[in-house]
Amino acid sequence: MTSPLEQKKIRITGPSMVTANRTWDGAVVYRTARQGWSTELADSAIVTTSDEARALLAEATADDVGAVGPYIAPVELKDGGKVKPGNLREHIRAKGVTIDLQVPA
């Protein structure tokens, strides 16, 4: 998983979204089609061409107060339009750590 922080040239190979961390609390957020941010992946604007991706990223980046470090990340589209994270990194960001945190009694 090459860090998306080093994303330079924008070329996507499948359905993608734009994600970032919310400025005030750092929470994972997704750029919506209505030019806002949502904590639900299902709300994200899905792009399928590199031009669309570039435009969505530019628009998201302009909102520097709302969220930090936006980048493009892949999604998987399931039957019925369900959106799933496209790689392990995004899976972890969406679902939380894969560690079963052991809090001893």
Add this chain to the structure above:
Amino acid sequence: MYAYDELDRTLINERVSEFRDQVKRRLSGELTEDEFKILRLQNGVYLQLHAYMFRVAIPYGTLSSKQLRRLAHVARRYDRGYGHFTTRQNIQFNWIKLAELPDALADLAEVGIHAMQTSGNNMRNVTSDQWAGVAPGEIEDPRIWSELIRQHTTLHPEFSFLPRKFKIAITAAEHDRAAIKIHDIGLRLHKNADGETGFEVLVGGGLGRTPFIAKTIKPFVSGRDILSYIEAILRVYNQYGRRDNIYKARIKILVHELGIEKFAKEVEEEWKAMGDVGLTLDHAAIEEVRSRFSYPAYEKLPHMPDELKQAAHDPLFERWRKNSVSAHKVQGYSIVTLSLKPVGGPPGDATAEQMDAVADLADKYSFGEIRVGHEQNLALPHVAKRDLPQLFKALDRLGLATPNVNLVTDIIACPGLDYCSLANARSIPIAQELTRRFANHDTADLIGRLHINISGCINACGHHHVGHIGILGVEKNGEEFYQITIGGRADENAQLGTLIGPAVPYAEVADVIEDIVEAYLALRDRPEELFVDTVKRLGVEPIRERVYATR
């Protein structure tokens, strides 16, 4: 224990209100992220995958019970109820909200804790032996020197804008617990033939993409000259750093490019040419700092109290004592290591409840003092031997008496892909699986001392290069793969590990490690021969053959 002076307190408080203002301006949009980033990094605030991460310094790994309780409070109030102790005598909180960070900083400032020098291209907090001041055979307490260096370098303009970050570690004991050979500057306190105290100075150590073991540039620099000598090193480093972009890098690269002899010569010349720059430490300055470290009023206690003789019949207690209790310089006392490596748990994590409970135990049994070591464990530095049985029971209830210190399940692991935005692969679940594979303490005892270190990317926060077994997460076609090295070590005989074979996928890592350990058990010439020594004697090949023969 260390008493901060007024100047420090004022400085810490000023930094908190300054940061409060900066956060306010960031949240209102007055500051962009680009402008804010350097400011937050100066206050220990990173951005990770899910949230901001907040790194707090524990200078020289020494904490009072009051400070530990405050860390517990921060974990509970501003985070998700736990913290993560790192390999550099820091603690990290993984889920802090930016909007609440100034409050968390203010709460910590009240007990003299801060986040300065935990990130950014500056002089990082000076680390030292977690057993400083209590280890038998120590020349003197290395924290006195750490503190003198800290005072000189904290916020000193010359050190705040270095080409890259800069790390110093100090040891004063024969066995190096501070891993000085993987630091930019490593200092080994010793006495010369005239009985004068001074330092062997090593430079150019570091891990990451281009790992190097530090080399000695001067066998002895007297204590009173150490600040001016460090100044000379930094001047040489900074000159190159400014002249040429190639050297806008860690000092290890510069030392490697120039060669250790040339580097040593340039430092020597610079040092001589500098003349007296007001950095010579006089006796009074050293004694002033020395006087701020207080030591407990130890009692005169027997070497072998009755309580200990009786408890020796309890095999669980004995196993723990042999593993986790170490000799103290004062008769009748011990140093007790608290394993933060429970079977199946994330290495180095402690819950707020555990921190509070450890603070209480420190008050009861260790003169209110706690230590944090680079292996991501805690220690109680002054426990009377007669109290060991009671302490064991209490620790066991808290899940802090796993008898695995320095054994195969005492794993150092970075946060990896579960938290870190730079990661290629996960580290913690690999560590968890390994602790389950080697959960049997008899097996772990049979294997003996064995350090497994795991990093989720080449930045090497988990010190994989110097693990007896090192595991490095890499990425192959979007999948998690791991490179495995053997034969590394971080102590006075520091050495980088050697790659044992092709990278293996996530699901196979634990199998390969088990095979490596089995190969070692078959190949060692006697039970006392440690894993690293077998690798040293035989080389990597015989182990590689056994492990990869069937793959």
